[in-house]
Amino acid sequence: MQYQADSERYGQMPYNKCGKWGLKLPAISLGLWHNFGGVDDFENGRAMCRRAFDLGITHFDLANNYGPPPGSAEENFGKIMQLDLAPYRDELIISTKAGYLMWPGPYGEWGSRKYMLSSLDQSLKRMNLDYVDIFYSHRPDPNTPLEETMMALDHAVRQGKALYAGISNYPAKMALMASKILKELGTPCLIHQPKYSMFERWVEDGLLNVLDREGIGSIAFSPLAQGLLTDKYLNGIPEGSRASKSWGFLKPDQVEPAIEKVKLLNGLALKRGQTLAQMALVWLLKDSRVSSVLIGASSVKQLEDNVGALKNMKFTNSELQQIELILSGEKFAVKKSVPIEKIIKKEPAASKEKAVVQNTESTAPSRGDFILNLAKRTKKQ
Numbered sequence: 001m002q003y004q005a006d007s008e009r010y011g012q013m014p015y016n017k018c019g020k021w022g023l024k025l026p027a028i029s030l031g032l033w034h035n036f037g038g039v040d041d042f043e044n045g046r047a048m049c050r051r052a053f054d055l056g057i058t059h060f061d062l063a064n065n066y067g068p069p070p071g072s073a074e075e076n077f078g079k080i081m082q083l084d085l086a087p088y089r090d091e092l093i094i095s096t097k098a099g100y101l102m103w104p105g106p107y108g109e110w111g112s113r114k115y116m117l118s119s120l121d122q123s124l125k126r127m128n129l130d131y132v133d134i135f136y137s138h139r140p141d142p143n144t145p146l147e148e149t150m151m152a153l154d155h156a157v158r159q160g161k162a163l164y165a166g167i168s169n170y171p172a173k174m175a176l177m178a179s180k181i182l183k184e185l186g187t188p189c190l191i192h193q194p195k196y197s198m199f200e201r202w203v204e205d206g207l208l209n210v211l212d213r214e215g216i217g218s219i220a221f222s223p224l225a226q227g228l229l230t231d232k233y234l235n236g237i238p239e240g241s242r243a244s245k246s247w248g249f250l251k252p253d254q255v256e257p258a259i260e261k262v263k264l265l266n267g268l269a270l271k272r273g274q275t276l277a278q279m280a281l282v283w284l285l286k287d288s289r290v291s292s293v294l295i296g297a298s299s300v301k302q303l304e305d306n307v308g309a310l311k312n313m314k315f316t317n318s319e320l321q322q323i324e325l326i327l328s329g330e331k332f333a334v335k336k337s338v339p340i341e342k343i344i345k346k347e348p349a350a351s352k353e354k355a356v357v358q359n360t361e362s363t364a365p366s367r368g369d370f371i372l373n374l375a376k377r378t379k380k381q
């Protein structure tokens, strides 16, 4: 039977401005990196896309190399468009990227104009689309002038093959340079796609500030640390999970070292009446500089669980502090009254950026400030 989208699909999902631009993104977007390739069950991927759209997820993120094999996620998404979603094309934000290896020879990866524009043509063909909404440079290329890669993005937009330009995995300084070049070219940067989760916070050390100043939106990829920030690995590595698959990017040896923190975070999430996955997602969304969190999923059930996060997006300051404490790995040290200076010395350079807490007036302190405040309070008691 022909798919009919749920008429209530716009009832629950918040849509956030992407930086200063008019384009809004759903608070939760769906990525097709894993579970949509040629090795995966097509009907499962199709069911996830349909359910996602019914839940108000209007943004689907792809890249030329998603699969495996590379290109097959775009092919499958093209089929899903043809079977189900094509009538809704104007309600969808579809993105793709070029940067990683796609074909042999000197023009099959990185950031040359030759590669970027050929790759976009191939992506459009695989997805059977006239245009994508966002075309990204997937990674900075140390051997190609930034102007060349940015000129390729600008050209893609001028050709009408992409509506907006984006960058992914660019460190803060390079993102700023890219933004300036794109502005001069007349195709300002819409969005940056960095890896960002409770376990991966490099963006707090400058990138988010740059994006904020430049009016660029951000979409956090792997917000669940590829599944680590869920209850999935609490009792080992289950069969069929990403860490158990030979082609997955989450390796079994990444699981064990994270589990102690995962257990503590899981306990806190349950106290909040949420799953850990839900808490990890709204923890990112509390910062108004994060336009959307870009999840992956392997089942409709996971997708529904994740969208359920939006029912409780508020954090108390005490919850935020507990999360910082757990992530710092110093929970037990603080309890045993280790001098606070020792703890702070071990911290990486504390971010000066303040996270905005949604729906409350309070702000979350940086990790270093938080530990300092905690020590002051403990001394007073």
Ligand SMILES: NC(=O)c1ccc[n+]([C@@H]2O[C@H](COP(=O)([O-])OP(=O)(O)OC[C@H]3O[C@@H](n4cnc5c(N)ncnc54)[C@H](OP(=O)(O)O)[C@@H]3O)[C@@H](O)[C@H]2O)c1
Residues within 6 Å of the ligand: 030, 031, 032, 033, 034, 035, 061, 062, 138, 168, 169, 193, 220, 221, 222, 223, 224, 225, 226, 227, 228, 230, 231, 232, 240, 241, 242, 243, 277, 294, 295, 296, 297, 298, 299, 301, 302, 303, 305, 306
């Ligand atoms: N720009 C880039 O360089 C880049 C790089 C990577 C990813 N991305 C984008 O980001 C998207 C998301 O990345 P990701 O897949 O790593 O995101 P993620 O959301 O951190 O991880 C998704 C995985 O977590 C598990 N999961 C999700 N929800 C769950 C739940 N409620 N309960 C239990 N387990 C749950 C599933 O693992 P199982 O499969 O084990 O069930 C799922 O495949 C990608 O699809 C892609 O679009 C971009």
